[in-house]
Amino acid sequence: MRTRTALAAALLLAVGALPTSAVAATADTTHVDGQLPSGAAYMMDVPADWNGTVLLFSHGYTPGPANPARDVTDEATKALLLQRGYALIGSSYASTGWAVTDAVPDQLATLTAFTERFGAASRTIAWGQSYGGLVTTAIAERHPERIDGSLSLCGLVHGGVANWNSTLDPVFALKTLLAPGADIPLVDLPDQQTAADAANTLTAAVDTAQSTPAGRARIALAAALHNIPAWNQPTQPRPAATDWDAHEANQYEAVKGLVKLPAFSWRQEAETRAGGNMSWNTGVDYARMLGRSSVRTEVTALYKKAGLSLKADLAALNRAPRVSADPAAVTWMASTSSFTGRLTKPQLNVHTTGDALIPVQAESALKRAVDAAGSASRLRQAYTDNAGHCTFSPAEQLAALDTLEDRLTTGRWVGTDPGALNSRAAKADPTTPTRYVSYHPSPYPRPYDLAHPGDGR
Known part of the structure; x- marks a missing residue:
């Protein structure tokens, strides 16, 4: 038995x-x-x-x-x-x-x-x-x-590493240029409530900025650092090639979508898995990055229309305190993703x-x-x-x-x-x-792969 x-x-x-x-x-x-x-x-x-x-x-x-x-x-x-x-x-x-x-x-x-x-x-x-x-x-x-x-x-x-680096860049630009005094953590998010609060604060800044020519130019700059295209939803009208205001209006919705979920909520979940912050922008030259963007011409045009100095804003981005990564988290993200x-x-x-x-x-x-x-x-x-x-x-x-x-x-x-x-x-x-x-995409803003582990800047 x-x-x-x-x-x-x-x-x-x-x-x-x-x-x-x-x-x-x-x-x-x-x-x-x-x-x-x-x-x-x-x-x-x-x-x-x-x-x-x-x-x-x-x-x-x-x-x-x-x-x-x-x-x-x-x-x-x-x-x-x-x-x-x-x-x-x-x-x-x-x-x-x-x-x-x-x-x-x-x-x-x-x-x-x-x-x-x-x-x-x-x-x-x-x-x-x-x-x-x-x-x-x-x-x-x-x-x-x-x-x-x-x-x-x-x-x-x-x-994964390239993804989270390139998700950091536009929100870094938005915080630096639209909400420089706000307490908005971009990385090392301890929980989903912190992530939601950060997303809501930055979204409010983006919404306010959309009402002015200078704010719209800066939103376009943030979109360019992520290569957000001018036509990005089938429900949107496809803008004319040089209708820069229509380009930015379409990008504005995509930028808010990026802030709402990937940049904070999804990042917090990924950071928890990685054991820390797996992205950085130390050493990044944002003027150089904009020069490689697929939508850089739009940014230049909107800054000119707003009477705003693009050179000064890029210098502000390059002077702003940078985000450093947790090396162990980068190793985890690189080895898995x-x-x-x-x-x-x-x-x-x-x-x-x-x-x-x-x-x-x-x-x-x-x-x-x-x-x-x-x-x-x-x-x-x-x-x-x-x-x-x-x-x-x-x-x-x-x-x-x-x-x-x-x-x-x-x-x-x-x-x-x-x-x-x-x-x-x-x-x-x-x-x-x-x-x-027939299409040939422009270079990715900050590529990172295991064949070039020293890259990402």
Whole structure:
């Protein structure tokens, strides 16, 4: 009896360590919901006529508390992929926020669970959007043996250190120029209430500044340090090329969005994980940074219109007390969330040109690392002419997937030019837009990668 009891207890422990799941089948698709040992939820959708390829989807940043599993970008794209016979899988990650240390193992565990249930795939493609592009690229660099190729959509492919440095720069400018006497902590945020109070105080300063020509010029300068484009939401009118007031009006909304969440609330969560402040602006020359910005002409024009000295404001930024990083926090962020650029499997990246949250210049930062690592032949980047973050049509997503599939099948990149991509997109889904364009992003403001660990200034 004691032996049977011990065996039963051991069996219960073993079962508890395995992924749990529930299955719902339709005539065309088997849907599986489950839970990994980490506590992360996962989901799988496998069509009856599975084509042998599994798409491992990494979702974007989730602040919580809700944390559902996702296995695709949107429902319209999901329907088209299932019609084509793709198996779709993805997890929630065991935690929300800057969850890369949970996300990568949970995604790989989901892939293992899929293989155990449905058998080995003939081809595995990792794909993700936004923060999920960072997770996807981390899988591609650190676990290439688990996948055949990867696809990043509007991805945070510049890595964590560069991201938090470039999130610091615009709020540093806003505080210095719009609220120099206010008590607004930019880093070392101990809790979410402190973060919310700081965000509210700085937002009020931005709102006040928007009512004057000088304030609008300074908001444009802060936007330029983050490369926030003039057209950054599909709901905005696309401004004329030299309508600088319209450019700034669109950027104003994006700057407030940056202050409200990434610059304070999301930073506080990431600092907690990193064990301190992982960003700095010591040694940064803001005049030089503005000179590399994609929207510098607008800033010059608005300062002139306001009768304000841009040279004096840049000098004020360069004189202002700087923010130093916690070296241990930088090490944590670099080791978990920055990239070497070493790709051993093909990766295709797609970015909208009008992205304010993860500006398109992030692609320049990744290319810099990939070129330094000697992996340029494995990376291709494409761009769609649209405003917003991750505002891709189903047609555009399928065209990217088809292009990556061809690369995996033939061993060479074919049809990565805008004409070929638009042709593929129109064929894949003639009901949604096709907006691929020829585009070359300007340099990222402050790139940082593991191929150039001394950079970031």
